[in-house]
Amino acid sequence: MNKKIEHPDNVYTQQVKKLLDxxxxxxxxxxxxxxxAKNYFSLTPSLISHIRELEAKRQSALTRETSAVDIGELQQHIQQSKQKLEDERLARIARVNEVSRHIIELCEGDSYEETQTQSARFLGTLMLLTQGPATGFARLHQRLKPLYKAVLLLRLVDKLLQDETTSHPYLALYRPSLARMSGDEHWQKKWQTELAIPLISSALLQDIGLQHNDAQAILLGEKRNLDEFRLLEESQRKQLLKLNYLHTMSYLKRGLGQPVxxxxxxxxxxxxxxxxxAANQFREKLMYDAFVSKTGLGELxxxxxxxxxxxxSTKHDYTRKELAKGYLLIEQLAKKGGLNTKLAQAFMKIVGFFPQGFGITFIPVNERGEEKKQFEYAIVNQLNPKNPGEPHCRVVSRNLNFVTSGGDEVIEKGRNLFFPANQKKLMRIGRDRISEIMSQLQSNFNDKSVDGLAPPYWEPADYFAEKKHQNLWKRGPK
Known part of the structure; x- marks a missing residue:
């Protein structure tokens, strides 16, 4: 009898991975x-051409008084080809809807607070599937981006509706949709169909035009042998943006269109x-404005x-230390007038300085609130921090040994080793001890990176890879 092999991931992580696929x-x-999308861009044009050829033959046959049997056969082939075209279109819509609903299932809860926690769990799980700048990271990041964007977009729109800071006529209709989190089934269904799916599919398909052969030729080269994540020449970049816009909008309108x-x-x-x-028009306007920046709607x-x-990031110089720059970039663009200030501020309140799943190293305190001469490990696990620089985390070590029963804690800025001033508090706590624990924490650890200071952050991917460590969002002891 075969032994049952335990899956290395918990159910939620398995679901996220399946969704990614x-x-x-x-x-x-x-x-x-x-x-x-690839099939649509590469195969659908030939099917459309085939239908046109058949229609031309039928028209020619009518003028030449061809037998009714031959004309009937042509008409049958035309109808079959058109039906195939329509079936494929409806199948694409069905898949978009299926994926969108699955995202909703994984990031929505039965209350506003639970929805925030589930969304943090979704985003954190995506981040914790990555290993920093390990081999192949760019391709994995590229795959993760659409899902990450989709959940951020949902939470941003919810916040605008909650704060009543949007005047867009379509969005304003859904201000009551927050009632869905209190069990209102009418708004659950209405929100999902009319707002959530258009929003999610916009995020998922924002760069779908890059799947077109013309865009792929720029990214990969005519012989398909170039690194698609290389730094493109300015002319190539502009051409790629243009192609992405044209083919993405075409895909929304003709590759998908309305359900039947x-x-x-x-x-x-x-x-x-x-x-x-109305939902499709909203989605198309949102996508269009994200490309051309005319009305401000696209900033969502x-x-x-x-x-x-x-x-x-898919850039070759990617490093985890740069992750906090996501917040800073949004802040700077808003200050310079490059982004709507209210929208940017709402978004920054959601994400905070440190992204979900980021590995925090910090100085713990004793029962009297005094800082200890040591450091511990934590993982950011909640959205909406009260102070952007003080993340809500799950503590995952005690005396530098991993634990599965750590509590949740807000890490104050003065105890977070990400900030250089705090590292000086722990200078020379023991190079050998730091080397020992860091080698346990990450598979690509390099002993030369230990310089006598406590690390400003840590890489939690290896820790999270163990099933018993994947419950970072379950309420732990305080």
Whole structure:
């Protein structure tokens, strides 16, 4: 009898990984949102051309008084080809909706507070699947970005609705949608169909135009042998942006379009068509403005995009130490007038200085509140910090030994070793001890990196890889 092999991940982490594969799998041929787009860009044009050829033959046959049987066969082929085209379109819509609903299941809770915790869990899990600048990190980051953006966008819109700081006519209609978190089933369904799915799909498909062959030729070269994450020449970058815009908008309008009502109730069909027409128009306006920056609506999508470009950077010089720059970049752009100040401030309140899943090293205190001459490890595990520089974390070590029962703690700025002034408090606490613990914490640890100071942060991916350590969001002891 075969022994049952325990899955190395808990159920939630497994679900996030499966969702990642539904969007952008390692094997690009597997069914996914990205595979759908690639097929649409590469195969659909030939099917459309085939239909046109058949229609031309049918028209020619009519003028030549061809037999009714031959004309009927042509008409049948035309209908079959058109049906294939429509079936593929509806299948693409169905996959977008399926993925969007799965995201909602993983990041929404039964209350506002639980939704924030579930969203932190989703974002933190994505971050903890990465290993910093390890081999292949750029491709993994590229796969993670759409999902990360989608959840940030949902939480940003919720915050605007909660604070009543949006005047956009479509968004304003959904101010009551926060009632969904109090069990209001009407608003749960209405919010999901009319607002959440348009928002999520905008984030997931923002760069889908890059799957077009013309864009791939720039990224990979004509022979498909170039590094797509290299620094592009200015002319290439501009051309790529243009292609992404053109093909992304085309995909939204023609590759997806509106779903089809299934039923025979005329009144319901009219309502269904009007609802989805409005939702699609909102999605297209949001995406359009994220590219061309005309009305300000696109900043809803643009701000998470800018943030994620730092948090999950694909640049060769990526380092975890730069992650806090995501917050700082949004702050600076807002101050310089490059972003809407209210939107930027709302976003910064959500994310704080340190992203979810970031490894914090800090100075603990004793029962009297006095700082100890040692440091411990924690992982950022909640959104909406009261002070942006003081993250809410799960403590994961005690006396520099890993524990699974650590409590939650807000790490004050004066005890966070990310800030250089605090490192001086612990100078020369023991180089050998630091080397010992750091080698346990990360597989790519280099002993030469220990210089006598406590580390300003740590890499928690190896820690999180163990199933017993993946419950960082379950309420722990205070």
């Amino acid at each position: 539904k969007v952008s799998p390692v094997d690009g041929r597997s069914p996914s949102l990205y595979a759908d 009502y299934e039923g025979d109730n005329t009144e319901e069909q009219h309502r269904f068509d009007k609802t989805h027409e 999508l643009k701000i998470p995009q800018i943030y994620v470009s730092i948090i999950l």
